[in-house]
Amino acid sequence: MNAPAWLPRFRGPLHDARTATVVGRLLGIAVFLCFLTGVLSHFLQEPPAFLSGHLPTRPVSGYRITQALHIISGVAAVPLLLVKLWTVYPSLFQWPPVRSVTHALERISIALLVAATLLELFIGLLNIVQWYPWPFGFRQVHWALAWVITGSLLVHLGVKAPTIAEHWRRAPRTSAIGAGRPTPDSADADRRALLWGLAAAVGAVTVVTAGQSVTPLKDLALLSPRDPDVGPQGLPVNRTARAAGITAAAVRDWRLHVDGPRPYGLTLDELRSMPQHSVELPIACVEGWSKSARWEGVRVCDLLARAGAADGARLRVVSLQTRGGYGVTEMDSAYTRDTLTLLALRLNGEVLAPDHGYPARVIAPNRPGVLQTKWVTRLEVLV
Structure with missing residues (x-):
C-alpha cells in the first residue's frame, strides 16, 4: 500500500485519516452549497417541464443571492480541495494500484472524483472571467461534471463511511505513542494550525472576489473580474x-x-x-x-x-x-x-x-x- 519510490515522500503527522476527515467536512459543505445553487441556476435558465408556470419571481434578488453563493462557494472550494488532496497524498498513488475488484471500483471512483472536481473548478474559474479556450459548450459540460462529481462522491463516501465515522470526532487525549513520534496533543496542535491557515486562505480568496456581488465588500474585490460600479x-x-x-x-x-x-x-x-x-x-x-x-x-x-x-x-x-x-x-x-x-x-x-x-x-x-x-x-x- 506504499507509494512508488520515485514519488516525493510526505511523512508529516497530518497526512492521516483524522485530518482528511476534518478538511473533507469543510470541502463537503462548499461542494454541496455549490451544487445546490448550481442546480437552481440551471433550472432558472432551462426550466424543466414540471416547473412551467411555477418559477419563483420572489424574492426579487433570489438569483442574485444564490448565484453569488455559487461563485463564492466554488472559489472557496479551491484551497479546500488542494489541502484535502495534500492530506491524502500519497494514498492517491498506492502501489500496487489495484488489489481486488472492490478496490478497483474504489480507485475508479476516486480518480473520477478528483479529475472531475479539478476540471469543474478550473473551467468555472475561467467562466467567471469569460475566457473559453476550449471547443465544448461550457454550460453543458459544467452541468454534466456536477453529476459525475455527485455520483463518484456518493460512491466514495459509501466506501469510506467506516473510516469517516471512526475519525469524525477527535480521539481522547492519551500519552505519547512512541519515542520520537508525535503525541496526540502535538498532532492536534498541528492540525489546528493547519485549519487556521486554511480558514485564512478561504477567507482571503472570498473577500477579494465576493465584492462583485456583495456590495459591502466591493472596495476589497481586488481579484474580481467585475467592478459593480464600472460600466x-x-x-x-x-x-x-x-x-x-x-x-x-x-x-x-x-x-x-x-x-x-x-x-x-x-x-x-x-x-x-x-x-x-x-x-x-x-x-x-x-x-x-x-x-x-x-x-x-x-x-x-x-x-x-x-x-x-x-x-x-x-x-x-x-x-x-x-x-x-x-x-x-x-x-x-x-x-x-x-x-x-x-x-x-x-x-x-x-x-x-x-x-x-x-x-x-x-x-x-x-x-x-x-x-x-x-x-x-x-x-x-x-x-
Whole structure:
C-alpha cells in the first residue's frame, strides 16, 4: 500500500485519516452549497417541464443571492480541495494500484472524483472571467461534471463511511505513542494550525472576489473580474452593442412587434406614450456579479393584454443582436404575469445606453442576467 519510490515522500503527522476527515467536512459543505445553487441556476435558465408556470419571481434578488453563493462557494472550494488532496497524498498513488475488484471500483471512483472536481473548478474559474479556450459548450459540460462529481462522491463516501465515522470526532487525549513520534496533543496542535491557515486562505480568496456581488465588500474585490460600479450608467455589461452586431440602421428603423391573437407594432415614441412604471431590480449574471438599479418602462403583462393574450401566457423574446448567444429567449408565465416584469426603456433615470439594450430590454425579478434580453425587437405569445 506504499507509494512508488520515485514519488516525493510526505511523512508529516497530518497526512492521516483524522485530518482528511476534518478538511473533507469543510470541502463537503462548499461542494454541496455549490451544487445546490448550481442546480437552481440551471433550472432558472432551462426550466424543466414540471416547473412551467411555477418559477419563483420572489424574492426579487433570489438569483442574485444564490448565484453569488455559487461563485463564492466554488472559489472557496479551491484551497479546500488542494489541502484535502495534500492530506491524502500519497494514498492517491498506492502501489500496487489495484488489489481486488472492490478496490478497483474504489480507485475508479476516486480518480473520477478528483479529475472531475479539478476540471469543474478550473473551467468555472475561467467562466467567471469569460475566457473559453476550449471547443465544448461550457454550460453543458459544467452541468454534466456536477453529476459525475455527485455520483463518484456518493460512491466514495459509501466506501469510506467506516473510516469517516471512526475519525469524525477527535480521539481522547492519551500519552505519547512512541519515542520520537508525535503525541496526540502535538498532532492536534498541528492540525489546528493547519485549519487556521486554511480558514485564512478561504477567507482571503472570498473577500477579494465576493465584492462583485456583495456590495459591502466591493472596495476589497481586488481579484474580481467585475467592478459593480464600472460600466455605462453605473452598471457593468457582459456584451456590448458592437459585440452583439447592433447597427445604427437597425436601431434607427426600430419597431416593437408583438405577435398574439391581435398582433400589433409600436414605434419607440408610441411605446413611450404608454403608461410607464418604475421598479428597483438587480441585474445578476451567471459569472457572479450583480447590482441593483432603477428601471422604467412598460409592463410586459400590459403589452400582452393589448395583443389579446391570456393572463400568464408564455412568451418568446427576440433580440436585434446578430452575434452571441441568447438572442432568442423564452419567458415563463410566472414572469409575464408579474407586474415587476418590464420592457425597460430607461435605466437610473436615463434613456438606456446602447450597451444596456437601447431602445428596449427585458428586466424581470429573480431572473438570470443572460435571459434579461437586450435590444428587444419582437415579443411572440406562445400557446
